[in-house]
Amino acid sequence: MRSKTLTAAPFLAAFALAVLFLAAPARAVEVEQVVSPGGIEAWLVEDHTNPIISMEFSFKGGASLDPEGKTGTANMLAATLDEGAGPFDSKAFRAKLENLSIKISYDAGLDRFSGSFQTLTQNAEEAYELLRLSLSDPRFDEEPLERIRSQIQVGLAREETDPDAIAGRTLWKLWFPDHPYGRPSDGTTESVAAITRDDLEAYRQTELSLDRLKIGVVGDITPEALGQMLDRVFASLPAEGEPIEVAEVAPQNLGETLVIEQDVPQSVVSLGHAGVKRDDPDYYTAYVVNYILGGGGFASRLFEEVREKRGLAYSVYSYLYPFDHAALVLGGTATANERVSESLGLIREEWARMASEGPTAEELQNAKTYLTGSFPLRFSNSPRIAGMLVGMQQEGLGIDYLEKRNSYIEAVTLEEAKRVAAELYKPEEMTVVVVGKPEGIEATRPAPQTGG
The missing domain is CATH 3.30.830.10 (Metalloenzyme, LuxS/M16 peptidase-like)
Structure with a gap:
């Protein structure tokens, strides 16, 4: 019976906390x-x-x-x-x-x-x-x-x-x-x-x-x-560890396209280039802009152009991926071999359009409304809330971050969004890896070995 109790009780506790946040x-x-x-x-x-x-x-x-x-x-x-x-x-x-x-x-x-x-x-x-x-x-x-x-x-x-x-x-x-x-x-x-x-x-x-x-x-x-x-x-753990000697690094081989042949009916595409770190002053602006491009699921430009209008892929996305020693913008999709070229072309076009034009005022407002309104839904259970507390400490966000977070999103202006979009998205630097038998895609170099 205890295992059943543990299943129900965390749900009730999480529900109570979620109600408070909502x-x-x-x-x-x-x-x-x-x-x-x-x-x-x-x-x-x-x-x-x-x-x-x-x-x-x-x-x-x-x-x-x-x-x-x-x-x-x-x-x-x-x-x-x-x-x-x-x-x-x-x-x-x-x-x-x-x-x-x-x-x-x-x-x-x-x-x-x-x-x-x-x-x-x-x-x-x-x-x-x-x-x-x-x-x-x-x-x-x-x-x-x-x-x-x-x-x-x-x-x-x-x-x-x-x-x-x-x-x-x-x-x-x-x-x-x-x-x-x-x-x-x-x-x-x-x-x-x-x-x-x-x-x-x-x-x-x-x-x-x-x-x-x-x-x-x-x-x-x-x-x-x-x-x-x-x-x-x-308390029994060591007080201090060895110095962490991991170098700051920027992604190399930007702009390359690699094809790894595999006899499958659908190719997988992974792509991206350098991004922004979590402590960058432009992080929240980049976060909102990327939501509009490919991070917003059904609401994103990539979804609209690649799936909704043309039915080229079930999923297409982009997201920010900041690490301690590097930062990336990642994206990807999976589509039929004969449609990879068209899908990748549209992704590049939307990447370039966001860089050249930025979001519209309506897109920006819709993104801010969703991102602030949905924030409490992140607190769906106690472990997730505890994990957020850990993340707040790791990133130096301050103990009052939960109070301030939505204000950071609300503060993003259209002018800032256009500037950051122009600085962040660089379609010419996009590194692309395709696994499958894509038609119409030419590799710019041989793929490296994947062992490590």
């Missing part, structure tokens, strides 16, 4: 800074509507810090931290999580190693201890380690024939050939085979440190109790 997004939910007796900081949205505690946390670094020749180390660590810790082997650890309706999971992105935690308040003490053990005393026993390794390798082997995965890996390796961003964050079958227990432990000890940690908590916990929990769970 009613008065900025004022109804208070974000509080909590500092533990040991000096560990977290941001908290306290809510006692339901007996649920959700926590998201992340360490700066991520897969970009994988050792040379052992890409996939962070990803493999994320998959094994909850496979046994302290006195509990994998089976016993997983059984305790299930029996007590506790969720602990980890994930590794290029710039972040993150964790997710959720528990019923009545099981909080045992949940905190299991979380602490997974972070500070993981076992890395042979059976779960080899099982996870095999699962990762099976997934990687599957991706070797998946057009979307091939297009993505090729594009990133082309852009960042000599940088960690160009390596596949999940690794390769060869690199994953080379990762040892010692590699996982070394990454854990050097990269998961308090000076890189950001924490967001939502739910049935007081600031005082949270402070005690923070010390209990995290």
